[in-house]
Amino acid sequence: MPINKMSRFPLGLFLLMVVQFFCAVFFIGDVVADYRAMGGLTGGIHFWVEVFATVSLFVTIAFEAKFLLRLLRREAHLQDRLRLASAAVYDVIEAQFDEWALSPAEVDVATFLVKGLDIAEIAHVRGCAEGTVKAHLNAIYRKSGTHSRGELLSVVIDVLLGQEAAGSGTAG
Amino acid sequence: MKHIYVWDIFVRCFHWLLVLGFAANALIIDDDSKLHIWVGYCVLALVLARIVWGFVGRGYARFASFPPSVRGAAAQLTDIATQRNHAHVGHSPLGALMIYNLIASLLVLGLSGYLMTTDMFWGTEWTEELHELAAIWTEASVIVHILAALFESKRTRVNLPKAMVTGFKDMPEE
Numbered sequence A: 001m002p003i004n005k006m007s008r009f010p011l012g013l014f015l016l017m018v019v020q021f022f023c024a025v026f027f028i029g030d031v032v033a034d035y036r037a038m039g040g041l042t043g044g045i046h047f048w049v050e051v052f053a054t055v056s057l058f059v060t061i062a063f064e065a066k067f068l069l070r071l072l073r074r075e076a077h078l079q080d081r082l083r084l085a086s087a088a089v090y091d092v093i094e095a096q097f098d099e100w101a102l103s104p105a106e107v108d109v110a111t112f113l114v115k116g117l118d119i120a121e122i123a124h125v126r127g128c129a130e131g132t133v134k135a136h137l138n139a140i141y142r143k144s145g146t147h148s149r150g151e152l153l154s155v156v157i158d159v160l161l162g163q164e165a166a167g168s169g170t171a172g
Numbered sequence B: 001m002k003h004i005y006v007w008d009i010f011v012r013c014f015h016w017l018l019v020l021g022f023a024a025n026a027l028i029i030d031d032d033s034k035l036h037i038w039v040g041y042c043v044l045a046l047v048l049a050r051i052v053w054g055f056v057g058r059g060y061a062r063f064a065s066f067p068p069s070v071r072g073a074a075a076q077l078t079d080i081a082t083q084r085n086h087a088h089v090g091h092s093p094l095g096a097l098m099i100y101n102l103i104a105s106l107l108v109l110g111l112s113g114y115l116m117t118t119d120m121f122w123g124t125e126w127t128e129e130l131h132e133l134a135a136i137w138t139e140a141s142v143i144v145h146i147l148a149a150l151f152e153s154k155r156t157r158v159n160l161p162k163a164m165v166t167g168f169k170d171m172p173e174e
């Protein structure tokens, strides 16, 4: 898709995760080999430290994956066509979306909405049916306590002006 | 729904024979047996044939149709992050990276296995060590490969394993 011009893909992070996965796989191999050699859980502290190190490496990779997806989301919203917001403005909007507990798909749709795309255009950019976009829109209105695009926009503008009236779910 | 022919008979036979051979050698057959070596050579032959087919085959089987691409992988990850959905007819960019990884790992596995049996390297520590490491890495990759195929099928609503059986993908119309 030409829409995603990824000029700043965090390749370094991605490669780091691959290397860490590589290491984690061999640590597991080691743990399993130790376990087999001992014939049960007779190993002392050394074995458990190994297990702990391996598990924490996997947890680290999971956190990195989460972080990577977040970075990509942000990049996508700052770089798509009809770019509207500077990074600082987007951060404020995104914080509000987070407070409403929008899903990643809903954040995506809401961002396009704020940028002024209509339903057909959003469906095209997201590669889905218009009905799906409408379903996301309903969820966005429900979670934000608004009823139309205009109302949603005015809430977003309020938020940007720092006069946040919105408790979660009951904005307006 | 568009019904598109994607995987030719060669790719499909290659895939499922590879699955059989690999699973047999990794899970069932005794490592010290003659059978292990024969099945291992069959796997190696399959992979070499697939590499040739990647150059002389047609359509989505060609390597040229799924070049390794950072940009493509980034776009696919962005789709995942934003829950967008742009289905890929042939291999997806991340899928392509996994396939090159699998092919390279299987080559190392087969070659290190072969070296172990030659007079020159017989009994050397490092060929055994390499064979074992390659086996662990390939097994882990296969697990990720299978999970990724299931995840992508669910995400894009295109049944990828079924396409590897029938050759056809049912792509949603945009």
Ligand code: HEM
Residues within 6 Å of the ligand: B021, B022, B025, B026, B031, B032, B036, B037, B039, B040, B041, B043, B044, B109, B110, B111, B112, B113, B114, B115, B116, B117, B128, B131, B132, B135
């Ligand atoms: C599908 C490909 C293959 C797989 C999944 C595979 C897997 C394995 C595994 C897991 C081991 C045990 C390693 C250890 O724990 O020490 C092993 C050992 C061995 N493999 Fe393979 N192998 C494959 C192909 C081959 C090939 C092509 C050859 C020879 C031409 C070969 C020859 C051997 C030999 C001689 C051993 C015995 C090493 C030992 O027990 O010390 N393998 N293989």
Ligand code: HEM
Residues within 6 Å of the ligand: B011, B014, B015, B018, B019, B022, B023, B050, B061, B090, B091, B092, B095, B096, B099, B102, B103, B142, B145, B146, B149, B160, B161, B162, B164
């Ligand atoms: C039951 C387990 C498996 C399932 C369900 C499965 C599924 C798939 C699917 C759906 C594809 C096509 C991916 C795409 O649409 O882009 C594929 C390709 C591939 N898989 Fe698997 N796979 C399995 C096991 C394996 C194993 C064990 C290996 C190797 C040892 C393997 C190696 C490959 C390779 C090399 C390709 C590329 C095919 C080509 O272009 O020729 N797979 N697999």
